[in-house]
Amino acid sequence: AQTVTQSQPEMSVQEAETVTLSCTYDTSENNYYLFWYKQPPSRQMILVIRQEAYKQQNATENRFSVNFQKAAKSFSLKISDSQLGDTAMYFCAFMKHYDFGNEKLTFGTGTRLTIIP
């Protein structure tokens, strides 16, 4: 079974600064996907970024980037030039590589991020 650990329950940062959220995971799989989801107060779960484990290049999406360390089983999210709208819960999630009928996400417990004006 896979486990996902987010060791930072809460973080805060000044607007326009850079912040890094940590995530580690445990799996015996070699091919898998990792995700960061954002959950603002509206409760909607929004996909922020996705990383495929067989790709060495770190994924980036505008101000969001990841540091994927496969050997260390680490998957951190960096938010640059943070904005007030980034205030939300952030969840790290794991999915095994394609296996019919097995498209299941395993979530961490989340990090509550507050951007301070």
Next chain:
Amino acid sequence: NAGVTQTPKFRILKIGQSMTLQCTQDMNHNYMYWYRQDPGMGLKLIYYSVGAGITDKGEVPNGYNVSRSTTEDFPLRLELAAPSQTSVYFCASSYGVGGRQPQHFGDGTRLSIL
């Protein structure tokens, strides 16, 4: 674009009552999921479906039932509500193909059992 629609948004039940949480998606996705999110925790998978007529248990299925008679709809049934089922419930859908397409989530249903 509607995406994934969940109803109701809020509900209070008494212990022992039953109810159905509705979920419908208009993206023609094969895969659908039900999660629950307890306070301060991540989402845990209750049931999922890979297509009409096919359902399977997730991590925490006890106390719940599902059906998938159409591609669009995936209702979640609570037969005998218990306080431990107080949670926020999320429905999600995806096209499938192993993580290359993201899961799309509904806005959630906040359910309280008193």
